[in-house]
Amino acid sequence: MKKTFDVAIVGGGAAGVFAAINSAKLGNKVALIEKNEKLLQKLKITGKGRCNLTSSVNSIDEIIENIATNKYFMYSALSSFSNKDTVHFFENLGVELKEERGNRIFPTSDSALTVVNALISEVKRLKITIIHDKAEKLIVKDGKINALKCRGELIETEKVIIATGGLSYPKTGSTGDGYKIAKDVGHKITKLKPSLIGLKSKDTDIKKLSGLTIKNVSINLFEKEKSVYKDFGEVLFTHVGISGPIILSASSHLSGDFSNVSLHLDLKPALDFEKLDNRLIRDFTKFERKDFINALDLLFPKEFAKLLVNRTKIAKDTKVNQITKSQRRSIINLIKDFEIKIVDFESIENAIITSGGVDCREIDPKTMQSKLVNGLYFAGEILDVDGYTGGFNLQIAFSTAYVASQLG
DSSP states (O other): OEEEOSEEEEOOSHHHHHHHHHHHTTTOOEEEEOSSSSSOTTGGGTTTTTOOOEEOOSOHHHHHTTEEESGGGGHHHHHHSOHHHHHHHHHHTTOOEEEEGGGEEEETTSOHHHHHHHHHHHHHHTTOEEEOSOEEEEEEETTEEEEEEESSOEEEOSOEEEOOOOSSSGGGTOSSHHHHHHHHTTOOBOOOEEESOOEEEOOHHHHTTTTOEEEEEEEEEEETTEEEEEEEEEEEEOSSEEESHHHHHHHTTOOSOOTTEEEEEESOTTSOHHHHHHHHHHHHHHTTTSBGGGSSTTTSOHHHHHHHHHHHTOOTTOBGGGOOHHHHHHHHHHHHSEEEEEEEEOOGGGOSEEEOOBOGGGBOTTTOBBSSSBTEEEOGGGBSOEEOTTTHHHHHHHHHHHHHHTTO
8 A cells, every 4th residue: 555755754762753743843744654552662761761851961062072972973963953952842842841960851740751742742733644564675766765665555755764763672662673774775784782781790799789879989991901981970789780870871882892891990089098098097996896897887888898898808807906007908999999890781672772873974964864865864773873871862862853854
């Protein structure tokens, strides 16, 4: 069965729906193709169900600095549709917003469903046609889009926007369909790997800390003995290794070769060696008759304090007043440089986003149009662009979708 549209958009996630709305506002007859029964399935769980829409940082340059891959590719799109434009867009849809720590913008309701419902209402208002089908291939003639073939439909159109997402959270429909469609018409797909994901460790003592959070920690991530990322914040120990906001951001900087990856934590970055030594002397004086196993409880949660004691190789039942200056120095060295061996990412199915995708060198950054096929555009996570936590990945989706929707 044939249907004719001005624009066909593949993918009913954040980027696809956003592109559809903005394209329809220009007067285009728009088809939105989504294989799921409902739109915006991944957006419903974004930000732990609260939906961190964007960031309130003051400049495009600040957003750029929070993009880990192909950051400068995004400059034109962000100039066309910025974080401030995102805020105005959703406020105009009646979504009340608030700002939280770290410049994060959330709906006041603390519910992603508020955002989802507002977008779906706009799709209905603009009479965008939703086709629940799976897109299979592009029909290209003389280097131009001629049609889009779906399982049950042939959509005649000269403009197609691919916004199918990546490989993360496949239960929401992100199963990499768009990569095959792009590859079939000649596009290069860069290496796909998880991003904004927890890290696995082979250290069994770390896994025993599952559920424990430690705040105000500095991290330094090394790959092949080269520092690739530094940060400060909170870490969370898991049943397979380590996670938390700064670990998720750190994961964006790993190549995927885990032959020599290690994470180094400064557990007390506010204290230099001398100040930490004085602190230990005070605590040890207070606990001088206690066993060493109980001597670090004022500095760290009890479970972690026990792990530290085990790593020092000092006998647990050593009385605190018997610990030597040399042993105290080794304790401080461990606190200032606590090493965790990293062996892999957690499963890509649990990644917040996918790193890698359609090679940005083959895309016009001003329009998001393919340089290989006229009338073919890309938006959102399918592109080889990814950012840190804090609303930056949704902003990437909105900015690229907006530019693509203008069909320049």
